[in-house]
Amino acid sequence: MSTGLRFTLEVDGLPPDAFAVVSFHLNQSLSSLFSLDLSLVSQQFLSLEFAQVLDKMAYLTIWQGDEVQRRVKGVVTWFELGENDKNQMLYSMKVHPPLWRAGLRQNFRIFQNEDIKSILGTMLQENGVTEWSPLFSEPHPSREFCVQYGETDYDFLCRMAAEEGIFFYEEHAYKSTDQSLVLCDTVRHLPESFEIPWNPNTRTEVSTLCISQFRYSAQIRPSSVVTKDYTFKRPGWAGRFEQEGQHQDYQRTQYEVYDYPGRFKGAHGQNFARWQMDGWRNNAEVARGTSRSPEIWPGRRIVLTGHPQANLNREWQVVASELHGEQPQAVPGRQGAGTALENHFAVIPADRTWRPQPLLKPLVDGPQSA
Incomplete structure (x- = not known):
């Protein structure tokens, strides 16, 4: 039975062990599309057709022994064939959430007498995003009319959500491949926070949740x-x-x-x-930290404990994270320092709700015929 840290990747339509993960970089933030970049190797498939991989669902799993630490699911949006030494093939891949597809569609249309939940629901349904949850507590009355003017579906969705004070994120499941888009208008709807201690000892195993670096900053913003x-x-x-x-x-x-x-x-x-x-003012006060835990991602709340600066031992809302994993031994014959994982994240105090900054509305060039 394996006891160490390891990463695996599965792609719909291919055998579970088709790829071995050499490294990955997962970039996430509230109200944006996550980007997962992977370096892969395969000894089974020395040549793959793009049609076998592109637009298919991919599943990255982070394991500690036989226990799942985290899963990430998304659409393969870019695929590259690399070096082939006749024994193995190197590949590169980009994965994004299903909402990424909304950036490929552009439209001109009017929504009449609909509220934001109905408008966003239409956009998500048209783009094949079926797993989503609206968590609203604020009032969002119907609009007499609302115009999508030459914007991609994704840009329109982001602009409307920002106007209504709504942020979104991907909610990941641990034990299954379930993953849903969450639309939220208050920090109170986020899952319950969990405690994570301050520990500057960087040799701590991933199985021990801790934060090794934590820096708190403030800046001048509109008043x-x-x-x-x-x-x-x-x-x-x-x-x-x-x-x-x-x-x-x-x-x-x-x-x-x-x-x-x-x-x-x-x-x-x-x-x-x-x-x-x-x-x-969503970035007026931001703390940035480093951890080897994969369980810190946007849409979660954490409570820092044990920090020598007492006022930092409080509840925080995670707004961004960059998770990087290395597994060099996945390439046969290559030696390295072993499997490693590092998470650089950003948080804000959890006594306020992070909301996206306002986005510019498209301008109409002159009179338009009805």
Whole structure:
């Protein structure tokens, strides 16, 4: 029975042991598409047709002995044939989540009298994303009309989600290949946090969850948002909402973002202003850390313990991670330092909700015929 750290990869339609993983790099962040780059070797398949791999589902599994530490599932979007020494073939592969396909479609259309859940549901269904969950607590009323104007489905989805204060991430399963896209509008909906200790001893095994480096920073960001709109149905309506940012003790409060038109017709404009403010300040305070644990990824919460800086021993929301694995002995005849795993991640205090920064709306060049 294996007791060490190891990585495996399976691709639909090919034998489970078709590839051995030499190395991988997984880049993830909230409200973006993860990117998984793999270097592979195969002794079974010295020549593979692109049709055997491209647009197929691939499954990376991280093991500690016979116990699964993490699984990642996605679509093979790029595949390269490398060196062939007649005994083995080297390959390279890129994997993205199913939502990646939405970046290949572009459209002009109008949605009428639909709320954000309905609009996003249509986009996901059309792009074959069937495993997704909306976790909403904020009010998201129907829109009289909403236009996708020359944008890819993915860009439109991201813009609409940002306007409504919604972030998204991939929720991974440990014991199965289940994986779903989660759309969320508050940090309170994230899974329960787990404790992970500070331990600068970099020789710690992956089976022992710990953080070996942790650095906390702050930067000056916009301090307030003012959003304004007008409706001819209510000429005397002020249509102006303001939202001050939180946690600004270390900066001036003169950095105002003015937004016009705000695209609202009532008191819901206050929510738009608040969501924008959260988005502009989503990186005002960020901590970056290093760990050998694969269980720290965007969409999770952790509680740091045992750090000598007492104010850092608190709950954090993970917003980004870069997971890198090396398994050089997968190539027959190659010697190396053995299997290694390192996770560089970013977190923000969990007493606030991370939201995406506002995205620009496309502009119409002149009059348009109906």
